[in-house]
Amino acid sequence: MMLWNRTRKVVTWWVVTFVTGDDWTVAAAVGAGLLATWGLVRAGVPAWWLLPLVMLGATVSSLYRTVLRERG
Amino acid sequence: MNTPVLISTFLAASIEVIEMVAIVVAVGVTRQWRGALAGTLAGLVVLAVLVAALGTALQQVPLSPMRVVVGALLLTFGLQWVRKGVLSVSRYGWAEGIGERQVEEGAGSGFDWTGFLLAFRGVSLEGLEVAVIVVAFGAGDHAIGSAAIGAAGSVLLVGALGAASYRFVARIPRRALQLFVGALLTTFGTFWANEGLGADWPGRDLALLWLGALYVAAALVLVRVVSYWRRGTPRRVRAQQPLTEGGFR
Numbered sequence: 359m360m361l362w363n364r365t366r367k368v369v370t371w372w373v374v375t376f377v378t379g380d381d382w383t384v385a386a387a388v389g390a391g392l393l394a395t396w397g398l399v400r401a402g403v404p405a406w407w408l409l410p411l412v413m414l415g416a417t418v419s420s421l422y423r424t425v426l427r428e429r430g
Numbered sequence: 431m432n433t434p435v436l437i438s439t440f441l442a443a444s445i446e447v448i449e450m451v452a453i454v455v456a457v458g459v460t461r462q463w464r465g466a467l468a469g470t471l472a473g474l475v476v477l478a479v480l481v482a483a484l485g486t487a488l489q490q491v492p493l494s495p496m497r498v499v500v501g502a503l504l505l506t507f508g509l510q511w512v513r514k515g516v517l518s519v520s521r522y523g524w525a526e527g528i529g530e531r532q533v534e535e536g537a538g539s540g541f542d543w544t545g546f547l548l549a550f551r552g553v554s555l556e557g558l559e560v561a562v563i564v565v566a567f568g569a570g571d572h573a574i575g576s577a578a579i580g581a582a583g584s585v586l587l588v589g590a591l592g593a594a595s596y597r598f599v600a601r602i603p604r605r606a607l608q609l610f611v612g613a614l615l616t617t618f619g620t621f622w623a624n625e626g627l628g629a630d631w632p633g634r635d636l637a638l639l640w641l642g643a644l645y646v647a648a649a650l651v652l653v654r655v656v657s658y659w660r661r662g663t664p665r666r667v668r669a670q671q672p673l674t675e676g677g678f679r
Contacts, residue, residue: 376503376562379510382464388505392498396627405606405629409620414648417509422654424658 381423387416432573434638438582438618441611442563445511446556447584449598450609451592453552459596465542466549473553474585477561484565485574486663494570496624500570501623503562508615512649515609520656524606560584563615609653613645632646661676 378385380397398405449636450470458466488496568574577631592599621638631637 375504384509385506394627399628406624406631421656
Protein backbone atom coordinates (compact mmCIF):
# COMPACT_ATOMS: atom_id res chain seq x y z
CA MET A 359 0.00 0.00 0.00
CA MET A 360 2.81 2.40 0.94
CA LEU A 361 4.70 1.48 -2.23
CA TRP A 362 1.57 2.13 -4.31
CA ASN A 363 1.06 5.55 -2.70
CA ARG A 364 4.67 6.53 -3.30
CA THR A 365 4.57 5.34 -6.89
CA ARG A 366 1.38 7.30 -7.47
CA LYS A 367 2.96 10.44 -5.99
CA VAL A 368 6.05 10.10 -8.21
CA VAL A 369 3.95 9.50 -11.34
CA THR A 370 1.67 12.45 -10.50
CA TRP A 371 4.69 14.71 -9.93
CA TRP A 372 6.24 13.60 -13.22
CA VAL A 373 3.05 14.14 -15.21
CA VAL A 374 2.40 17.56 -13.66
CA THR A 375 6.02 18.67 -14.10
CA PHE A 376 6.68 17.46 -17.62
CA VAL A 377 3.31 17.02 -19.30
CA THR A 378 0.32 18.99 -18.01
CA GLY A 379 2.09 21.72 -16.05
CA ASP A 380 -0.09 24.61 -14.93
CA ASP A 381 -2.52 24.28 -17.84
CA TRP A 382 -3.67 20.88 -19.06
CA THR A 383 -5.34 22.40 -22.13
CA VAL A 384 -1.91 23.11 -23.66
CA ALA A 385 -0.94 19.44 -23.27
CA ALA A 386 -4.29 18.52 -24.86
CA ALA A 387 -3.58 20.92 -27.74
CA VAL A 388 -0.17 19.28 -28.26
CA GLY A 389 -1.86 15.87 -28.43
CA ALA A 390 -4.56 17.12 -30.80
CA GLY A 391 -1.96 18.86 -32.99
CA LEU A 392 0.10 15.68 -33.28
CA LEU A 393 -2.99 13.61 -34.16
CA ALA A 394 -4.16 16.12 -36.78
CA THR A 395 -0.66 16.30 -38.32
CA TRP A 396 -0.52 12.52 -38.50
CA GLY A 397 -3.95 12.47 -40.17
CA LEU A 398 -2.93 15.05 -42.79
CA VAL A 399 0.34 13.23 -43.52
CA ARG A 400 -1.60 9.97 -43.99
CA ALA A 401 -3.94 11.79 -46.40
CA GLY A 402 -0.94 13.05 -48.39
CA VAL A 403 -1.45 16.72 -47.45
CA PRO A 404 1.63 18.82 -46.52
CA ALA A 405 1.24 19.32 -42.75
CA TRP A 406 4.46 20.98 -41.49
CA TRP A 407 2.62 24.27 -40.82
CA LEU A 408 -0.03 22.85 -38.51
CA LEU A 409 1.95 22.12 -35.34
CA PRO A 410 3.58 25.61 -35.02
CA LEU A 411 0.16 27.19 -35.57
CA VAL A 412 -1.48 25.02 -32.88
CA MET A 413 1.37 25.69 -30.43
CA LEU A 414 1.11 29.47 -30.86
CA GLY A 415 -2.68 29.40 -30.58
CA ALA A 416 -2.59 27.25 -27.43
CA THR A 417 0.00 29.53 -25.79
CA VAL A 418 -1.92 32.74 -26.53
CA SER A 419 -5.15 31.17 -25.28
CA SER A 420 -3.50 29.86 -22.10
CA LEU A 421 -1.91 33.23 -21.29
CA TYR A 422 -5.19 35.05 -21.88
CA ARG A 423 -7.03 32.71 -19.51
CA THR A 424 -4.31 33.17 -16.88
CA VAL A 425 -4.68 36.96 -17.04
CA LEU A 426 -8.47 36.62 -16.83
CA ARG A 427 -8.05 34.48 -13.68
CA GLU A 428 -5.78 37.13 -12.17
CA ARG A 429 -8.53 39.71 -12.69
CA GLY A 430 -10.91 37.38 -10.89
CA MET B 431 29.70 15.90 -31.89
CA ASN B 432 26.20 17.32 -32.39
CA THR B 433 26.64 21.06 -31.78
CA PRO B 434 22.95 22.15 -31.81
CA VAL B 435 22.11 19.45 -29.23
CA LEU B 436 25.15 20.37 -27.11
CA ILE B 437 24.28 24.09 -27.04
CA SER B 438 20.58 23.44 -26.41
CA THR B 439 21.19 21.10 -23.48
CA PHE B 440 23.80 23.52 -22.09
CA LEU B 441 21.26 26.37 -22.06
CA ALA B 442 18.34 24.26 -20.84
CA ALA B 443 20.43 22.71 -18.07
CA SER B 444 21.64 26.15 -16.97
CA ILE B 445 18.09 27.09 -15.93
CA GLU B 446 18.00 24.28 -13.38
CA VAL B 447 21.69 24.46 -12.45
CA ILE B 448 21.22 28.08 -11.33
CA GLU B 449 18.64 26.79 -8.84
CA MET B 450 20.95 23.97 -7.78
CA VAL B 451 23.85 26.35 -7.14
CA ALA B 452 21.58 28.71 -5.21
CA ILE B 453 20.48 25.88 -2.90
CA VAL B 454 23.98 24.45 -2.41
CA VAL B 455 25.57 27.85 -1.71
CA ALA B 456 22.77 28.76 0.71
CA VAL B 457 23.28 25.47 2.59
CA GLY B 458 27.07 25.84 2.51
CA VAL B 459 27.14 29.42 3.73
CA THR B 460 24.54 29.07 6.48
CA ARG B 461 25.29 25.51 7.67
CA GLN B 462 28.45 23.69 6.62
CA TRP B 463 30.31 23.45 3.30
CA ARG B 464 31.49 19.85 3.84
CA GLY B 465 27.93 18.50 4.16
CA ALA B 466 26.64 20.69 1.31
CA LEU B 467 29.37 19.59 -1.11
CA ALA B 468 29.03 15.92 -0.17
CA GLY B 469 25.26 16.16 -0.76
CA THR B 470 25.89 17.85 -4.12
CA LEU B 471 28.33 15.15 -5.19
CA ALA B 472 25.91 12.38 -4.18
CA GLY B 473 23.08 14.09 -6.10
CA LEU B 474 25.21 14.47 -9.23
CA VAL B 475 26.28 10.80 -9.09
CA VAL B 476 22.61 9.70 -8.93
CA LEU B 477 21.81 11.90 -11.94
CA ALA B 478 24.79 10.65 -13.95
CA VAL B 479 23.73 7.03 -13.35
CA LEU B 480 20.14 7.88 -14.36
CA VAL B 481 21.22 9.60 -17.60
CA ALA B 482 23.64 6.78 -18.48
CA ALA B 483 21.04 4.05 -17.86
CA LEU B 484 18.13 5.76 -19.65
CA GLY B 485 20.32 7.11 -22.45
CA THR B 486 21.82 3.73 -23.24
CA ALA B 487 18.42 2.04 -23.20
CA LEU B 488 16.83 4.64 -25.51
CA GLN B 489 19.63 4.40 -28.11
CA GLN B 490 18.11 1.08 -29.19
CA VAL B 491 14.65 2.52 -29.97
CA PRO B 492 13.96 3.43 -33.68
CA LEU B 493 14.33 7.14 -34.41
CA SER B 494 10.89 8.04 -35.88
CA PRO B 495 8.62 6.95 -32.98
CA MET B 496 11.24 8.23 -30.53
CA ARG B 497 11.14 11.66 -32.19
CA VAL B 498 7.35 11.85 -31.85
CA VAL B 499 7.49 11.00 -28.12
CA VAL B 500 10.49 13.23 -27.41
CA GLY B 501 8.99 16.01 -29.54
CA ALA B 502 5.70 15.88 -27.60
CA LEU B 503 7.60 15.94 -24.30
CA LEU B 504 9.74 18.90 -25.35
CA LEU B 505 6.64 20.73 -26.62
CA THR B 506 4.67 20.41 -23.38
CA PHE B 507 7.73 21.21 -21.25
CA GLY B 508 9.01 24.01 -23.52
CA LEU B 509 5.61 25.71 -23.74
CA GLN B 510 5.35 25.67 -19.94
CA TRP B 511 8.66 27.52 -19.73
CA VAL B 512 7.58 30.01 -22.41
CA ARG B 513 4.34 30.74 -20.51
CA LYS B 514 6.08 31.08 -17.16
CA GLY B 515 8.75 33.30 -18.75
CA VAL B 516 6.18 35.53 -20.47
CA LEU B 517 4.07 35.87 -17.30
CA SER B 518 7.09 36.62 -15.14
CA VAL B 519 8.91 39.00 -17.49
CA SER B 520 5.70 40.94 -18.20
CA ARG B 521 5.20 41.31 -14.43
CA TYR B 522 8.71 41.84 -13.04
CA GLY B 523 10.76 42.90 -16.09
CA TRP B 524 13.77 41.30 -17.75
CA ALA B 525 16.34 41.65 -14.97
CA GLU B 526 14.64 39.58 -12.27
CA GLY B 527 17.06 37.04 -10.73
CA ILE B 528 16.33 34.30 -8.23
CA GLY B 529 17.51 36.27 -5.19
CA GLU B 530 19.11 34.71 -2.14
CA ARG B 531 17.88 31.52 -0.54
CA GLN B 532 17.03 31.25 3.12
CA VAL B 533 18.23 28.15 4.94
CA GLU B 534 17.91 27.61 8.66
CA GLU B 535 21.27 28.19 10.29
CA GLY B 536 23.08 26.09 12.80
CA ALA B 537 25.17 22.96 12.30
CA GLY B 538 27.09 21.12 15.01
CA SER B 539 30.81 20.46 14.91
CA GLY B 540 30.51 17.02 13.24
CA PHE B 541 29.37 16.14 9.74
CA ASP B 542 26.22 18.11 8.91
CA TRP B 543 23.74 15.44 7.77
CA THR B 544 20.91 17.95 7.50
CA GLY B 545 23.00 20.08 5.16
CA PHE B 546 23.93 16.94 3.22
CA LEU B 547 20.28 16.00 2.77
CA LEU B 548 19.21 19.55 1.86
CA ALA B 549 21.90 19.77 -0.83
CA PHE B 550 21.26 16.21 -2.05
CA ARG B 551 17.52 16.82 -2.34
CA GLY B 552 18.01 20.17 -4.09
CA VAL B 553 20.53 18.80 -6.58
CA SER B 554 18.66 15.58 -7.34
CA LEU B 555 15.23 17.24 -7.71
CA GLU B 556 16.45 20.14 -9.84
CA GLY B 557 18.71 17.75 -11.68
CA LEU B 558 15.91 15.36 -12.53
CA GLU B 559 14.58 17.92 -14.98
CA VAL B 560 18.07 18.28 -16.42
CA ALA B 561 18.28 14.48 -16.76
CA VAL B 562 14.96 14.33 -18.63
CA ILE B 563 16.09 17.12 -20.99
CA VAL B 564 19.46 15.42 -21.60
CA VAL B 565 17.81 12.06 -22.28
CA ALA B 566 15.14 13.67 -24.52
CA PHE B 567 17.66 15.64 -26.59
CA GLY B 568 20.04 12.70 -26.72
CA ALA B 569 17.32 10.28 -27.81
CA GLY B 570 15.74 12.71 -30.30
CA ASP B 571 18.92 12.88 -32.37
CA HIS B 572 20.79 9.80 -31.12
CA ALA B 573 23.36 12.14 -29.56
CA ILE B 574 23.32 11.30 -25.86
CA GLY B 575 27.06 12.07 -25.58
CA SER B 576 26.67 15.63 -26.89
CA ALA B 577 23.64 16.21 -24.65
CA ALA B 578 25.50 14.92 -21.58
CA ILE B 579 28.55 17.08 -22.36
CA GLY B 580 26.30 20.15 -22.71
CA ALA B 581 24.66 19.52 -19.34
CA ALA B 582 27.99 18.72 -17.63
CA GLY B 583 29.47 21.92 -19.06
CA SER B 584 26.58 23.87 -17.59
CA VAL B 585 27.08 22.28 -14.14
CA LEU B 586 30.81 23.09 -14.25
CA LEU B 587 30.44 26.67 -15.54
CA VAL B 588 27.52 27.79 -13.37
CA GLY B 589 29.02 25.87 -10.42
CA ALA B 590 32.34 27.69 -10.87
CA LEU B 591 30.52 31.03 -11.11
CA GLY B 592 28.61 30.18 -7.95
CA ALA B 593 31.83 29.23 -6.16
CA ALA B 594 33.48 32.49 -7.27
CA SER B 595 30.54 34.75 -6.50
CA TYR B 596 27.12 33.57 -5.46
CA ARG B 597 25.68 37.05 -5.87
CA PHE B 598 26.50 36.93 -9.57
CA VAL B 599 24.54 33.69 -10.00
CA ALA B 600 21.64 35.09 -7.98
CA ARG B 601 21.46 38.04 -10.39
CA ILE B 602 21.29 35.96 -13.59
CA PRO B 603 17.83 36.77 -15.00
CA ARG B 604 16.56 33.21 -14.77
CA ARG B 605 13.00 33.91 -15.93
CA ALA B 606 14.16 35.76 -19.03
CA LEU B 607 16.55 32.89 -19.76
CA GLN B 608 13.66 30.48 -19.19
CA LEU B 609 11.59 32.29 -21.81
CA PHE B 610 14.29 31.96 -24.49
CA VAL B 611 15.21 28.37 -23.60
CA GLY B 612 11.49 27.48 -23.54
CA ALA B 613 11.27 28.78 -27.11
CA LEU B 614 14.34 26.68 -27.96
CA LEU B 615 12.80 23.49 -26.49
CA THR B 616 9.54 24.21 -28.32
CA THR B 617 11.51 24.64 -31.56
CA PHE B 618 13.19 21.25 -31.27
CA GLY B 619 9.94 19.67 -30.07
CA THR B 620 7.99 20.94 -33.09
CA PHE B 621 10.78 19.99 -35.50
CA TRP B 622 11.28 16.44 -34.21
CA ALA B 623 7.57 15.68 -33.71
CA ASN B 624 6.81 16.67 -37.32
CA GLU B 625 9.82 14.71 -38.61
CA GLY B 626 8.74 11.66 -36.63
CA LEU B 627 5.23 11.89 -38.08
CA GLY B 628 6.60 12.16 -41.61
CA ALA B 629 5.71 15.82 -42.25
CA ASP B 630 8.76 17.11 -44.13
CA TRP B 631 9.99 20.61 -43.40
CA PRO B 632 10.60 23.04 -46.26
CA GLY B 633 14.35 23.71 -46.20
CA ARG B 634 14.93 20.60 -44.03
CA ASP B 635 17.32 21.37 -41.11
CA LEU B 636 17.22 25.10 -41.90
CA ALA B 637 13.64 25.02 -40.63
CA LEU B 638 15.13 24.93 -37.10
CA LEU B 639 16.38 28.50 -37.64
CA TRP B 640 13.15 30.12 -38.81
CA LEU B 641 11.10 28.07 -36.39
CA GLY B 642 13.29 29.26 -33.49
CA ALA B 643 13.06 32.86 -34.72
CA LEU B 644 9.27 32.53 -34.99
CA TYR B 645 8.85 31.24 -31.43
CA VAL B 646 11.23 33.80 -29.91
CA ALA B 647 9.51 36.64 -31.79
CA ALA B 648 6.11 35.34 -30.67
CA ALA B 649 7.30 35.17 -27.04
CA LEU B 650 8.61 38.75 -27.19
CA VAL B 651 5.32 39.98 -28.67
CA LEU B 652 3.40 38.05 -25.99
CA VAL B 653 5.38 39.78 -23.21
CA ARG B 654 4.06 43.10 -24.53
CA VAL B 655 0.56 41.76 -25.09
CA VAL B 656 0.29 40.24 -21.58
CA SER B 657 1.54 43.54 -20.07
CA TYR B 658 -1.22 45.29 -22.03
CA TRP B 659 -3.87 42.80 -20.87
CA ARG B 660 -2.72 43.32 -17.28
CA ARG B 661 -3.07 47.11 -17.39
CA GLY B 662 -6.54 46.94 -15.90
CA THR B 663 -5.36 44.70 -13.03
CA PRO B 664 -4.34 46.60 -9.86
CA ARG B 665 -0.65 45.98 -9.00
CA ARG B 666 -1.59 44.93 -5.47
CA VAL B 667 -3.81 42.15 -6.82
CA ARG B 668 -1.12 41.08 -9.29
CA ALA B 669 1.47 40.79 -6.53
CA GLN B 670 -0.83 38.50 -4.54
CA GLN B 671 -1.21 36.06 -7.41
CA PRO B 672 1.13 33.09 -7.38
CA LEU B 673 3.86 33.37 -10.01
CA THR B 674 2.77 30.09 -11.51
CA GLU B 675 -0.20 27.99 -10.72
CA GLY B 676 1.47 24.75 -11.60
CA GLY B 677 3.11 21.95 -9.71
CA PHE B 678 6.67 23.24 -9.98
CA ARG B 679 7.98 26.71 -9.32
